[in-house]
Amino acid sequence: MLAKLEELHKICFPHKSWSAVDFSDLKKSGCEIIGSDNGFIVWRVVMDEAEIITIGVRPDFRKTGMAAAMLTIAENEIKKSNVKKIFLEVAENNIPARKLYEKNGYKQIGIRPKYYDGIDAILMEKRL
Numbered sequence: 001m002l003a004k005l006e007e008l009h010k011i012c013f014p015h016k017s018w019s020a021v022d023f024s025d026l027k028k029s030g031c032e033i034i035g036s037d038n039g040f041i042v043w044r045v046v047m048d049e050a051e052i053i054t055i056g057v058r059p060d061f062r063k064t065g066m067a068a069a070m071l072t073i074a075e076n077e078i079k080k081s082n083v084k085k086i087f088l089e090v091a092e093n094n095i096p097a098r099k100l101y102e103k104n105g106y107k108q109i110g111i112r113p114k115y116y117d118g119i120d121a122i123l124m125e126k127r128l
C-alpha cells in the first residue's frame with residue numbers, strides 16, 4: 001500500500017514526490033489515507049476542522065469522476081466527526097484541481113503569496 005502510494009504520488013506530482021516513509025509519517029501523525037491502484041486522497045481532522053492534504057489520480061484515469069468520488073468519500077468520513085469546516089490549499093495555476101474543488105463547493109477565502117516556488121497558493125474552505 002505505501003509503496004503503491006509512493007509510485008502514484010511520483011506520477012501525480014513529479015516535482016515534489018513523497019516517499020513511502022512520508023506517507024507512513026502522515027498516518028502516524030493522524031492523517032487518513034484512501035488509496036487504490038489509480039488514485040489517493042489524504043486528509044486530517046483536528047478538533048472541529050479538517051484539511052484535505054492532497055489528492056491525485058493516475059493520468060489515464062483522469063476526467064472520469066474519480067477525484068470527485070474520492071472527495072465525497074473523504075467528506076462523508078469527515079462528517080462523522082464534529083467538523084464544521086474543511087480547508088485546503090491549491091496552487092493558483094492548478095486549474096484542474098481548482099475546478100474540482102469549486103465544483104464540489106469549496107470557496108476561495110485567501111491567498112498565500114508565492115507559497116509554492118513562486119506560485120501563489122489559493123486557500124479554500126467548505127462549510128459543512
Ligand SMILES: CC(C)(COP(=O)(O)OP(=O)(O)OC[C@H]1O[C@@H](n2cnc3c(N)ncnc32)[C@H](O)[C@@H]1OP(=O)(O)O)[C@@H](O)C(=O)NCCC(=O)NCCS
Nearest residue numbers: 055056057062063064065066067068090096097099100103
Ligand atoms: C486534480 C485531479 C485530482 C482531478 O482528478 P480527476 O479524477 O481527473 O477529476 P474528476 O474527473 O473527478 O473531475 C471532477 C471535476 O473537476 C474539474 N476538472 C478535472 N479535471 C479538469 C481539467 N483538466 N480541466 C478543467 N477542469 C477539470 C471538472 O470540474 C470536473 O467535473 P466535470 O468533469 O463534470 O467537468 C487530477 O487532475 C490530478 O491528479 N492532478 C495532479 C495532482 C494534483 O494537482 N492534485 C491536486 C493538488 S491540490
